[in-house]
Amino acid sequence: MDQYDVAVIGLGVLGSAAAYYSALKSKKVIAFEQFELGHVHGSSHDTSRIVRTSNPIPEYVRLAKSAYKDWAELEKAAGQKLLTITGGVVFLPKDENSQFRDLAQTLDAENVPYELLNADEANKRWPQFNLPNNVETVYTPDTGIAHASKTVATMQFLARSKGAVIHENTRVDNVTPKSPGQGVAIETTRTGFGSDSLKRTFQASKVILTTDAWTNKLLAPLGVHIPLSIMQEQVTYFKPTDKKQDWFNPDKFPVWIWAGDKSFYGFPTYGEPTIKAGRDTSNNFMTPEQRTYVQSPELLEQLSSFMARTFPDEGRQKLRTVTCQYTITPDRQFIISPLKDHPDVILGLGAAHAFKFAPAFGRVLAELAIDGETAEDISKFGIPKVATSESKL
Numbered sequence: 001m002d003q004y005d006v007a008v009i010g011l012g013v014l015g016s017a018a019a020y021y022s023a024l025k026s027k028k029v030i031a032f033e034q035f036e037l038g039h040v041h042g043s044s045h046d047t048s049r050i051v052r053t054s055n056p057i058p059e060y061v062r063l064a065k066s067a068y069k070d071w072a073e074l075e076k077a078a079g080q081k082l083l084t085i086t087g088g089v090v091f092l093p094k095d096e097n098s099q100f101r102d103l104a105q106t107l108d109a110e111n112v113p114y115e116l117l118n119a120d121e122a123n124k125r126w127p128q129f130n131l132p133n134n135v136e137t138v139y140t141p142d143t144g145i146a147h148a149s150k151t152v153a154t155m156q157f158l159a160r161s162k163g164a165v166i167h168e169n170t171r172v173d174n175v176t177p178k179s180p181g182q183g184v185a186i187e188t189t190r191t192g193f194g195s196d197s198l199k200r201t202f203q204a205s206k207v208i209l210t211t212d213a214w215t216n217k218l219l220a221p222l223g224v225h226i227p228l229s230i231m232q233e234q235v236t237y238f239k240p241t242d243k244k245q246d247w248f249n250p251d252k253f254p255v256w257i258w259a260g261d262k263s264f265y266g267f268p269t270y271g272e273p274t275i276k277a278g279r280d281t282s283n284n285f286m287t288p289e290q291r292t293y294v295q296s297p298e299l300l301e302q303l304s305s306f307m308a309r310t311f312p313d314e315g316r317q318k319l320r321t322v323t324c325q326y327t328i329t330p331d332r333q334f335i336i337s338p339l340k341d342h343p344d345v346i347l348g349l350g351a352a353h354a355f356k357f358a359p360a361f362g363r364v365l366a367e368l369a370i371d372g373e374t375a376e377d378i379s380k381f382g383i384p385k386v387a388t389s390e391s392k393l
């Protein structure tokens with residue numbers, strides 16, 4: 001039987017990060033992905049994700065600060081640029097509910113540089129916007145964009161270059177911990193290419209579970225159930241009109257988040273002459289098996305109308321829509337924790353806002369698996385005890 005120090009299950013961005021940072025600690029690492037590497041069935045594909053320290057919750061601000069250092073080291077190790085810093089704005093409509101309401105207060109307390117602008121000031125600074133008077137704008141210069149698929153591939157490449165063994169198209173069917181400290185048996189099936197019957201069992205001292213929407217399947221036999229809301233999300237790429245094309249370049253147009261009753265977000269042009277935008281938490285609930293990959297015309301219409309009001313460009317073209325998957329925990333908190341009754345199994349769940357933290361998230365999972373501790377404050381990120389069905393941020 002094959003014996004490893006660490007086994008990572010699920011190679012989206014968080015598992016790929018955990019595999020890299022575990023291998024970086026000179027441990028014998030194996031990692032499994034049920035689909036091909038870089039697939040589009042989870043949460044980590046496509047081009048861009050927002051990175052920011054701009055967060056109303058102090059624990060996330062601190063982790064984001066650590067993550068920026070990890071991103072810099074990752075870029076250095078890879079010899080690749082993964083982040084593009086553009087500056088970013090969070091729009092706070094005063095008469096709507098916003099989970100970002102305490103943003104400025106938190107940024108003050110955490111010493112994050114920012115500017116607070118009224119609507120006139122923001123419209124003047126970025127004439128692309130047409131903000132109504134009731135909107136406050138928080139600008140943070142450190143906000144930017146991570147290249148999503150390039151980051152995932154880079155981490156997998158680096159993990160392999162540090163000796164990690166990666167099995168793609170290999171589904172983990174069962175994770176069976178022995179008594180604490182005695183390791184875990186991992187039963188796998190090689191999928192696809194007519195090799196469905198190829199089953200193998202591996203042993204690892206520790207298992208890191210980064211299986212996002214599929215997590216409860218592996219936890220059920222261990223008597224653990226995490227209350228997760230899973231939904232299909234979508235983002236759309238728009239082509240600005242020729243007249244306004246330059247307006248949306250990253251040196252003129254920031255990453256933006258509309259933090260109101262409904263939350264929308266978007267990017268300047270990035271890698272191609274299009275701007276990407278989407279709605280956060282569209283509440284299109286499903287399971288990965290029920291996912292249709294079919295875009296919702298209603299969501300697209302909602303987004304287009306919002307954009308037409310907030311930064312008009314008559315004649316802007318909708319080029320393509322890409323679907324993705326959100327997996328949300330109660331209160332949208334991260335989970336970074338060993339299982340209480342099975343401490344050799346460590347769970348990492350990013351609650352649909354984890355990309356920006358990925359290198360730090362993966363490093364912390366590796367530290368928990370190998371060192372048994374981390375210097376980061378993860379006290380807020382335990383296994384949730386209470387089930388709730390609705391959570392937004």
Ligand SMILES: Cc1cc2nc3c(=O)[nH]c(=O)nc-3n(C[C@H](O)[C@H](O)[C@H](O)COP(=O)(O)OP(=O)(O)OC[C@H]3O[C@@H](n4cnc5c(N)ncnc54)[C@H](O)[C@@H]3O)c2cc1C
Binds near residue numbers: 012044215218
């Ligand atoms: C449209 C969209 C926009 C987003 N925007 C942002 C943003 O701007 N900023 C930000 O920080 N975050 C953002 N996020 C969230 C972020 O992308 C996710 O939090 C992150 O990608 C989650 O990564 P993951 O590795 O946990 O999950 P996934 O990428 O889903 O990876 C889980 C992997 O586990 C594999 N797996 C599951 N079960 C098994 C098994 N039994 N055996 C083997 N493999 C298995 C799956 O196949 C999958 O590859 C966004 C997400 C979406 C969908």
